[in-house]
Amino acid sequence: MNSINMETNDKLKNIKQSFRLVMNGPASQSMREKGLNYKINWGVPFTTLRDMAAEYGKDYDLAIALFKENIRECKILATMIMPVDKFEADLADLWMEQTDNQELAEMLAFNLLQHTPYAPAVAYKWIALDNNVYQICGYSILSRLFMNGQEPNDRGMDEYLDQVAVALRAENTGLKHTALNSVMRFVELGDTFEKAARVTLKGIVEI
Numbered sequence: 001m002n003s004i005n006m007e008t009n010d011k012l013k014n015i016k017q018s019f020r021l022v023m024n025g026p027a028s029q030s031m032r033e034k035g036l037n038y039k040i041n042w043g044v045p046f047t048t049l050r051d052m053a054a055e056y057g058k059d060y061d062l063a064i065a066l067f068k069e070n071i072r073e074c075k076i077l078a079t080m081i082m083p084v085d086k087f088e089a090d091l092a093d094l095w096m097e098q099t100d101n102q103e104l105a106e107m108l109a110f111n112l113l114q115h116t117p118y119a120p121a122v123a124y125k126w127i128a129l130d131n132n133v134y135q136i137c138g139y140s141i142l143s144r145l146f147m148n149g150q151e152p153n154d155r156g157m158d159e160y161l162d163q164v165a166v167a168l169r170a171e172n173t174g175l176k177h178t179a180l181n182s183v184m185r186f187v188e189l190g191d192t193f194e195k196a197a198r199v200t201l202k203g204i205v206e207i
Contacts, residue, residue, distance in 0.1 A: 007060045009065070011016075011062050012062065012069075013147050015052070015056075015066070015074070015077065016071070019042040019044055019050070019071075021074050039071065040070040040072070042072065042073050044073045046076070049077050049080065050080065053080035053191070058083040059081050059083075062078075063081050063083075066078035066081075072103075076103075076104065078105075079108050079111040084196035087112050087116060089116075089118045089122065092108075092112070092118075095108060096108065096137065098185055099133055099137070105134075106137070106178075107136035108137055113137070114141050114144035120156070122151070123137075124138070124156060124159060126138030127160070127167070128159075135175055135178075136178045139167065139175075143178075143182040147188075151189050151190075157193070157196060160186070161200040163206055165200055167179035168183075168201065183205065185192060
C-alpha cells in the first residue's frame with residue numbers, strides 16, 4: 001500500500017471512529033423506521049457532517065473510499081468532500097446506482113450534481129426513468145438550476161412539464177414533494193414559464 005492509500009485509509013478509520021462520539025440513537029432509529037436501510041446509521045446530523053467536511057477539505061481519494069462504505073454518514077460525507085471538477089459523469093452514474101434512498105439522492109444533487117456541467121443532461125434523463133430515487137435526484141437538481149436562473153429551452157420545458165405532470169400523480173410522497181418543489185422554482189423563472197406550467201398542470205396542482 002503506497003503512502004497516499006495509507007493516508008486515506010487512516011483518515012477513513014478516524015472518521016468512522018469519530019461517528020461513535022456524535023451518534024444520535026433516536027435519530028438513527030427514526031430514520032430506520034422511515035426506510036433508510038443502511039448497514040450502519042449513526043444518526044449524525046448534517047451540521048456535524050458539514051463541520052467534518054470542512055475539516056478534511058476536498059479530497060477525491062477519501063470521497064471514493066467513504067462512498068464505498070455502506071454507512072449513512074460515510075456516503076453523505078463523500079458527497080460533501082468530493083471535488084466537483086473531478087466528479088465525472090461516469091462516476092455520477094456509478095454513485096447513483098448505489099443510491100437507494102431519498103436522503104442520499106438529495107445530498108448528491110445539492111452537494112455535487114447541481115454544480116457539474118452535465119447537470120441538466122442527467123437531470124432530464126433521470127426524471128424520465130421509472131425509478132423514484134433517480135427521479136427525486138433529477139427534480140432536486142432541476143430545482144437548484146431553476147433557482148440559479150438557468151432556463152430550459154423549449155424542448156426542455158415541454159419535456160420537463162410532461163414528466164412533472166406524471167410525477168405529481170405518483171403514489172410516492174417523496175417524489176411528489178420533490179417534483180412540486182421544482183415546479184415552484186420553475187414558475188419563478190418568469191411569466192412564460194408560469195403560463196406554460198398553468199396550462200400543462202391544470203387540474204393537477206394549483207399554481
